[in-house]
Amino acid sequence: MKRLYYLFDPLCGWCYGAGPLLETLVQRSGEQLQLLPSGLFSGEGARPMDEAFAAYAWSNDQRIERLTGQPFSQRYRSEVLDKPQQMFDSGPATVALTAVHLTAPQREAEALKAIQHARYVDGLDNTAIAVLLELLRGLGLDDAAARLAQPDAALLQANSARVAQARQLMRELGAQGVPSFVLERDGQRQLLNASTAFSNPEAFVAQWLAA
Template sequence: MTKTLHYIFDPLCGWCYGAAAAVKAVDKAPNVALRLLPSGLFAAVGARPMDEDFAAYAWSNDQRIAGLTGQRFSERYRNEVLADRQQRFDSGPATLALSAVSLSSPAHELEALEAIQQARYVEGQDITRPDTLARLLKGLGLEAAAAGLLHSGAELLAANRARIESAQTLLSQFGARGVPSFVLESDGRRELLQSSALYADPQAFAAQIAKA
C-alpha cells in the first residue's frame, strides 16, 4: 500500500531548508509518495521588506538551524541577500517557479526546490527575481518550466493558487502552526506528524513514515 506524505513548506523558510535531508530521505523511501505543497506563507501579504532588524533576526535563526541540522548558511548569503535592502523577503516568485515545475516536470519538483534553496542560502543569489529562477530551472534542464514561469499564464497562476489553497486547508484542518508541516495520508486517513527525528535523524524520520 502506497502512502502519501503531504509536505507543506515555503521556499524561504529556513526551517524547511533545515528539513531538506529528511524530505529527501522520505522521497527515497519505498511505498511513500511525496506531495509538495507550498503554503504561500511569505508570499503576497506575507512578504515584507528586508530591514536591519529582520535581517538580524533571520541570521540568528539561521545559525540555530545550522547548528541543529548541519545545513550551510554562507557569508555570501548574509552579505548579498540579508544585507540587500532592495531585495524583499518574498517567496511568491519561487513558489510560482515550483508550481511551473509541478505542471511540466512534477518528478523534478523536489530537485528544483533544493536548487532554489542552495542558490539562496549558499550561493547568495536573489531568488525573488523571476530571471534568476528561470536560469536555475534551465540549468536543471527544465526549460518548459522556465518558460512557463516567465510567461506566467492563466493555467500556471490557477495551479499555483490551488496548491497554496490545498496547503492552507491542511494547515487549518489540523491546527498546524507554520511550516514545515507533514500530513501523512494512508488508507483514506490523514494525520499530522510530530517527530523529534526530523532534524536530528532524517533517516529515522523516513523510517517512521515507511512503518506508519
C-alpha cells in the same frame, strides 16, 4: 493508499534545514510523496528585508545550521540579508516550483533544493524571476522556465490551488507552521510528529514508512 504531504515555503530556513530529510523521503517514498507550498511568505506574508528582520533571520539561520548542518554562507548574509532593497517574498519561487510540478513533477524536490542552495549558499536573490529562470534552465527544466517566463492563467490557478490545499491541511490539522508533514491513509489525515525530522532523518522516514 498512503500519501505523505510535505508542507513548506521556499524561503523558510527550517524547510532548507529539512533538505536532507526531503532527499531521503524522495528516495524512499517515490510517488507517495507530494510537495505543497504553503505561501507563508508570499502575498500578505511578504515583507521588506529591513535591518531588524535581517538580524533576526541570521540569528535563526545559525540555529538551523547548528542543528541540521545545512550551511548558511557569509555570501548569503552580505548579498541577500544586507540588501534592504530586496523583498522577502516567496511568491515567485512558489510559482517557479508550480511550473516544475506541472511540467516535470518528479523533479520538484530537486528544483526546490536548487532554489534554496542559490539563496543560502550562493547568495543569489531567489525572489527575482531572472535568477529563477536561470536556475530552472541550468537544471534542464526548460518547459518550466518557459511557463514561468510567461505565466498564464492555468499556471497561476494551479499555484493558487496548491497553496490553498496546503493551508486547508494546516487549518484542518492545527499545524503551527512549516515544514509540516501530513500522512493521508484511506482518506484519513494526521499530522506527523516531526521532532526527529532534523536530528534523525532516518528515524523520521522509518516512522512514515511504518505508519
